[in-house]
Amino acid sequence: MSTSLRDRFYAEGRLPDCPIYDLHGHWGPHPAIHLPAADPAIARPLLDQANVRRLVLCHHYTLFTPDIGNRINIDTVRAMPDILRAYMGINPNHPDETARDLATFDRYPDVFVGFKLLADYHRIKVGDDRNRAVWEFANARRLPVLLHTWGGSAFDGYDAVREVAERYPEARIICGHSIHGDWDHAVELARNFPNLYQELTAVPDERGPVERLIEGAGSKKIIFGTDFPWFSHAYYVGALLGAGVDDESLRDILYRNAQRILGEPAH
Amino acid sequence: MRTYFDINTQFGRSSLARFGEAATAGDLLTAMDRAGVARAVVWHPAQVEIYPGEGNTLTTSMIAGEPRLEAAWSLLGPVTNEVVRPDFFTAMATAKVRVLRAFPSDHRYLLRRAVMGSFLDEVARRRIPVLMSLERGMSFEAIHQVMADYPDLTCVVCDVGIWGADRQVWPLLDQYPRLFVETSLVALEAGGIEAGVRRFGAARYLYGSSFPARYFEAPLLDLEHAAIADADKDAIAAGNLERLLKEVTL
Numbered sequence: 001m002s003t004s005l006r007d008r009f010y011a012e013g014r015l016p017d018c019p020i021y022d023l024h025g026h027w028g029p030h031p032a033i034h035l036p037a038a039d040p041a042i043a044r045p046l047l048d049q050a051n052v053r054r055l056v057l058c059h060h061y062t063l064f065t066p067d068i069g070n071r072i073n074i075d076t077v078r079a080m081p082d083i084l085r086a087y088m089g090i091n092p093n094h095p096d097e098t099a100r101d102l103a104t105f106d107r108y109p110d111v112f113v114g115f116k117l118l119a120d121y122h123r124i125k126v127g128d129d130r131n132r133a134v135w136e137f138a139n140a141r142r143l144p145v146l147l148h149t150w151g152g153s154a155f156d157g158y159d160a161v162r163e164v165a166e167r168y169p170e171a172r173i174i175c176g177h178s179i180h181g182d183w184d185h186a187v188e189l190a191r192n193f194p195n196l197y198q199e200l201t202a203v204p205d206e207r208g209p210v211e212r213l214i215e216g217a218g219s220k221k222i223i224f225g226t227d228f229p230w231f232s233h234a235y236y237v238g239a240l241l242g243a244g245v246d247d248e249s250l251r252d253i254l255y256r257n258a259q260r261i262l263g264e265p266a267h
Numbered sequence: 268m269r270t271y272f273d274i275n276t277q278f279g280r281s282s283l284a285r286f287g288e289a290a291t292a293g294d295l296l297t298a299m300d301r302a303g304v305a306r307a308v309v310w311h312p313a314q315v316e317i318y319p320g321e322g323n324t325l326t327t328s329m330i331a332g333e334p335r336l337e338a339a340w341s342l343l344g345p346v347t348n349e350v351v352r353p354d355f356f357t358a359m360a361t362a363k364v365r366v367l368r369a370f371p372s373d374h375r376y377l378l379r380r381a382v383m384g385s386f387l388d389e390v391a392r393r394r395i396p397v398l399m400s401l402e403r404g405m406s407f408e409a410i411h412q413v414m415a416d417y418p419d420l421t422c423v424v425c426d427v428g429i430w431g432a433d434r435q436v437w438p439l440l441d442q443y444p445r446l447f448v449e450t451s452l453v454a455l456e457a458g459g460i461e462a463g464v465r466r467f468g469a470a471r472y473l474y475g476s477s478f479p480a481r482y483f484e485a486p487l488l489d490l491e492h493a494a495i496a497d498a499d500k501d502a503i504a505a506g507n508l509e510r511l512l513k514e515v516t517l
Contacts, residue, residue, distance in 0.1 A: 009488065010268065010303070010488065010491065013488075013491065013492030014492075032430065033430050033431040033433075033434075034431055034433040034434050035431060035456070035457070036433075036456070036457065036458035036459060036461070036462035037457040037458045042458050042461075042462075043457075043458075045494060046457055046458055046494075049492060049494065050492075202429070204482070204485065205429055205452070205455055205481060205485075206480060206481065207286050207287050207478075207479060207480060207481060207482055208286035208287065211286075226457070228457055229457050229458075230430075230431070230456070230457060231455055231456065231457055232454060232455060232456065232457045232458070232459070232489045233457070234454075234488045234489040234491075234492050234493075235454050235455050235485045235486065235488065235489040236485070237488060238482060238484040238485035238486070238487060238488030238489060239481075239482045239484065239485040241482075241484045241488065242302065242482030242483060242484035242485060243482070
């Protein structure tokens with residue numbers, strides 16, 4: 001189906017009245033991939049070209065190196081404060097770090113908007129007791145918690161996500177990768193839990209799942225994300241156009257839902 | 268809107284029905300028109316799912332009379348005299364086929380000199396592009412092997428993988444001037460097209476979608492708004508493939 005946004009994205013690429021809010025970002029190099037956009041001098045023009053108004057990230061180093069921790073998230077955001085915000089990265093394998101980080105959360109209102117859990121990699125279930133303080137903090141303040149989620153995972157698959165969605169109904173749970181591959185359960189969770197959203201990173205590189213998620217869950221429960229600096233914003237927007245997403249749904253997904261979750265003024 | 272010529276498109280029904288496949292050439296053209304893709308080199312899943320000989324014939328017959336579509340045929344090793352017979356190039360010329368695909372994993376052979384012999388020397392001499400997909404049984408090791416054996420072969424590396432593959436693809440581009448890369452997943456990488464063009468020039472990249480597995484629009488929109496020169500975009504979108512096809516002699 002043809003839409004005016006579709007024609008304008010084709011012609012212009014960046015649309016001032018349709019910004020992109022990317023709620024699943026990273027920063028810095030990665031051991032397994034050459035990422036051209038790991039260089040901020042390359043990243044910035046790419047973000048501007050796509051009209052990314054907000055990229056909420058968690059630095060690769062934070063997620064995998066407790067000896068670096070969240071300090072690098074603070075430095076990264078403050079180097080590009082007009083676009084970047086961060087999730088406080090939580091690695092429950094190091095509970096002392098988590099306690100220290102939580103105690104400092106309010107010192108950085110310009111940086112942190114919520115939390116990121118990478119359960120599959122840290123090998124600790126999202127609802128584990130070692131994450132309890134983080135969940136209670138997010139639940140009390142209605143903060144977003146970005147989860148890496150993957151179909152079939154005992155750490156962040158359907159059952160594990162359902163458990164935290166039931167237990168923490170005020171936290172804004174963003175299922176990164178939409179419980180990848182377990183699309184029917186992803187739809188079910190998004191429909192049944194008002195506080196739970198499905199996020200698109202690693203979904204649009206295959207035809208079918210995007211259409212299934214939007215049809216099943218509705219565009220108001222879908223969050224745009226790219227793993228930037230991994231994946232291209234233009235590629236993902238192109239995929240949404242290819243999926244035939246209508247203008248209003250496109251606006252929901254690209255920025256309206258994210259603005260609501262972040263408590264930012266509507267565009 | 269610039270002209271797009273897709274090097275990596277499939278049409279026809281597969282044994283396991285897949286999301287959004289184009290059952291006929293007409294269905295494919297409808298999807299291409301919607302996305303703004305003018306022409307495509309196409310193959311049919313029967314080339315892998317039943318038999319390359321029958322699949323090749325089916326591909327050609329199903330696009331008959333559609334000048335915007337051009338068939339890619341599957342090759343085999345010549346030793347069993349199945350598909351690659353002495354009249355193979357004549358048959359290609361008769362059917363107006365200028366592109367080949369290799370599926371050595373599906374078809375259970377090794378794509379190397381010991382198996383392919385002088386046949387691939389002839390393919391290289393005739394400058395016939397051979398498409399090799401990382402998602403269809405080719406590995407980077409296998410591509411290194413075949414290119415080491417046939418360094419003048421015109422090779423198009425397709426479907427380079429979901430995770431950025433620069434560390435795998437760039438050494439091949441460095442080493443073999445007749446090796447090209449299809450963009451369906453290069454474009455997925457943020458800044459991937461720009462980085463590749465900066466290092467190797469636009470002439471080494473060919474627009475491809477991997478439809479119906481992926482969207483025509485995704486790599487198209489990435490290229491359309493990439494921070495490279497318009498002339499480079501034109502070349503990647505269609506010009507490079509048109510040039511390669513003109514070089515083929517049958």
